[in-house]
Amino acid sequence: MSLIPRDRSAHPPALDPGYKTSVTRSPNLPLLALDSSITEETGPTFGHGLIGPLDNNLILNWTRGESPAIGERILLHGRVLDENARPVPNTLVEIWQANAGGRYRHVKDSYFAPLDPNFGGCGRTLTDEQGYYQFLTIRPGAYPWPNRGNDWRPMHIHMSIFGHAFAQRLITQLYFEGDPLIALCPIAATVKDRGQLEALVAPLDMAASRPMDFLAYKFDVVLRGTRQTFFENRKDGM
Amino acid sequence: MTQPLNRLRETASQTGGPYVHIGCIPSFAGLAGIYPEDLGLRAIGDNPKGEVIEITGSVLDGTGMALRDAMIESWQPDAAGVFPGQPGADPEVNGFCRFAADGETGEFRLRTVKPGAVPWPDGRMQAPHIALWIVARGINIGLQTRIYFDDEDNGADPLLGRIEHRERVETLIAKRTGPGAYRFDIRLQGPGETVFLDM
Ligand SMILES: [Fe+2]
Numbered sequence: 001m002s003l004i005p006r007d008r009s010a011h012p013p014a015l016d017p018g019y020k021t022s023v024t025r026s027p028n029l030p031l032l033a034l035d036s037s038i039t040e041e042t043g044p045t046f047g048h049g050l051i052g053p054l055d056n057n058l059i060l061n062w063t064r065g066e067s068p069a070i071g072e073r074i075l076l077h078g079r080v081l082d083e084n085a086r087p088v089p090n091t092l093v094e095i096w097q098a099n100a101g102g103r104y105r106h107v108k109d110s111y112f113a114p115l116d117p118n119f120g121g122c123g124r125t126l127t128d129e130q131g132y133y134q135f136l137t138i139r140p141g142a143y144p145w146p147n148r149g150n151d152w153r154p155m156h157i158h159m160s161i162f163g164h165a166f167a168q169r170l171i172t173q174l175y176f177e178g179d180p181l182i183a184l185c186p187i188a189a190t191v192k193d194r195g196q197l198e199a200l201v202a203p204l205d206m207a208a209s210r211p212m213d214f215l216a217y218k219f220d221v222v223l224r225g226t227r228q229t230f231f232e233n234r235k236d237g238m
Numbered sequence: 239m240t241q242p243l244n245r246l247r248e249t250a251s252q253t254g255g256p257y258v259h260i261g262c263i264p265s266f267a268g269l270a271g272i273y274p275e276d277l278g279l280r281a282i283g284d285n286p287k288g289e290v291i292e293i294t295g296s297v298l299d300g301t302g303m304a305l306r307d308a309m310i311e312s313w314q315p316d317a318a319g320v321f322p323g324q325p326g327a328d329p330e331v332n333g334f335c336r337f338a339a340d341g342e343t344g345e346f347r348l349r350t351v352k353p354g355a356v357p358w359p360d361g362r363m364q365a366p367h368i369a370l371w372i373v374a375r376g377i378n379i380g381l382q383t384r385i386y387f388d389d390e391d392n393g394a395d396p397l398l399g400r401i402e403h404r405e406r407v408e409t410l411i412a413k414r415t416g417p418g419a420y421r422f423d424i425r426l427q428g429p430g431e432t433v434f435l436d437m
Contacts, residue, residue: 002359006436011251012378019253021376024300028427031436034400038356039369039384040437042321043313044278044334052273061272083246092277096261106257106267107341108307120272122261158254158261166313167437169371169380173252187253190378196250222246 001226003036003167004083012190019186020147040167041226046092048126055124058097058137062120069119071100071138073214076174076202079131080161083225087131093221094124094160095135102143102153111143136214142181154181154188163223174219175201251380254373258309259338266338278336281312281350286330288317288351293385293412293420296344297372300427304344308374311336312348312385314367319354339374352387358396365395367410372424382435385422386411397435406433 014026054061059069076095080088098104098121101113105121119138127133137157144152156173163169175182182188182201191197208216259267263276282290296304312335315321316328327333331351339346348368355363368385386392388411401407409432412420424432 003437007248008436010247010249014378016378019376019378022253022378023376024303025305025374025376025426026300026378027381027431027434028300029431029433031434032397032401033436034397035359036437037358037364037397038321039313039315039364039367040382042323044332045323046277050277055273081246083248085244085246094261094277096257104257104260105269106260108256120264120269122264122269122272124273124277158252158258160254160261166369166371167382169311170249170251171254171258171373171380172249173255190252191250193250196247199247200250200252222249224248225245 001041003041003165004225004227005033006224009193010196012192016186016190019190022190036165036167041165043162043164043166043168045090045164046126046162051124051126056135058095058119058121058123058135061123063118067118069099069138070116071119073136074139075134075136075208075210075214075216076157076219077132077134077208077216078219078221080127080133080221080223081131082163082223084228086225087127087129088163088223089127089129089131091127091164092124092162093127093133094122095137095157096122097137097140097157098143100138100141102141113141113143139176147186151186152181152184154179154185159219159221161221161223165224168223170221170223172200172221176217177201177203251378253375253378254309254380256307256375258307258373262309263336263338276336278311278332278334281314281332281335281348283330283332286316286351287328288354289418291350291352291418291420293348293350293422295346295422295424297339297346297374297424298426302428305339305374306341306344308339308346308372309336310338310346311371312350313369314350314353315356317351317354319356321356360396362394362396364397365392366390381426382437383424383432384410384435387414387420388412389414401433409433
């Protein structure tokens with residue numbers, strides 16, 4: 001089934017001078033826009049056998065349940081839907097993030113905030129039949145990065161979502177309600193549509209939090225949808 | 239006033255950033271052990287039908303420098319043109335693969351089978367190709383492109399036929415460099431800019 005053509009105004013432009021690295025990494029020439037074919041409309045599927053019991057628990061998965069990560073305990077949860085507002089079930093959601101001090105466990109991160117010996121920084125899960133997912137993690141810290149003289153990333157979690165078609169693939173970042181650094185961030189500012197940027201900010205969700213245990217933040221994701229008509233797969237003009 | 243459409247807008251993309259490997263290829267970032275192995279480590283099993291090939295290349299920025307932090311995903315059918323999940327698909331072909339540009343040289347390597355042809359929506363056949371999706375620091379939304387092969391007949395491919403500037407067709411065609419070996423460089427901008435897709 002054909003995918004709905006991407007609404008490029010929902011996304012950042014490839015080139016945004018405020019985010020300096022995009023200047024030499026953005027195509028200058030127009031994209032070739034075509035209706036999707038079977039290559040774009042199919043994609044990998046992943047079964048529940050892939051997912052380990054601690055895969056969606058970043059507080060415990062690095063130490064295999066031995067010792068919890070340092071930081072503010074949070075539940076991150078929400079649904080994956082498509083543009084037709086239908087849930088996307090059994091799809092893989094992966095996240096990665098800095099620790100509570102704003103440091104990534106990556107060979108190339110040299111920020112002097114310390115590593116947490118109990119925190120790795122990645123997790124994954126499959127959505128359920130209603131498109132619902134959840135992670136237990138710690139709230140990541142803000143961190144500085146080389147761009148302009150004094151740029152800091154707001155607290156954020158990176159998220160990768162598959163969908164069921166290769167052309168639904170999406171990587172995004174979610175922010176936290178009330179963080180004043182969002183308004184100062186050149187990467188958040190690549191999203192020009194105000195509503196689209198607000199949709200990247202996860203609200204505090206007290207109803208989903210657990211007393212004396214964790215706070216909750218809700219983040220829903222929307223993937224491209226498929227076109228629902230009877231007039232598919234015909235030769236031009238037929 | 240009109241009726242509401244009740245459609246949702248796709249969530250805005252954000253760059254994968256420099257540490258995309260932590261989430262997608264954790265062993266590459268130094269996080270071995272959380273998962274038994276990285277997802278999409280191999281495009282094929284031990285005994286796929288068809289010709290096993292290796293594609294090598296780099297992702298180059300507008301100055302000609304190879305990105306050392308790019309992550310690429312590929313998706314393709316088996317040697318008979320059947321995608322994983324479809325009836326009759328070769329169980330030794332995963333179709334999906336994830337690979338990173340080398341942290342020092344920027345070179346990537348994809349070992350897979352030469353894909354079979356698949357149809358275009360109007361029933362014509364497309365030339366054999368592999369779909370790619372490229373993310374990295376500085377790339378605000380993942381880039382879609384395709385690898386075709388210079389030892390296949392690409393003359394009637396419907397997608398390549400839609401490229402107005404004919405000299406740019408070459409940017410989508412991998413060059414055979416030896417038995418089962420191909421070279422495919424991706425140029426993000428400037429002279430020889432790769433054709434990127436919006437499909
Ligand atoms: Fe980050």
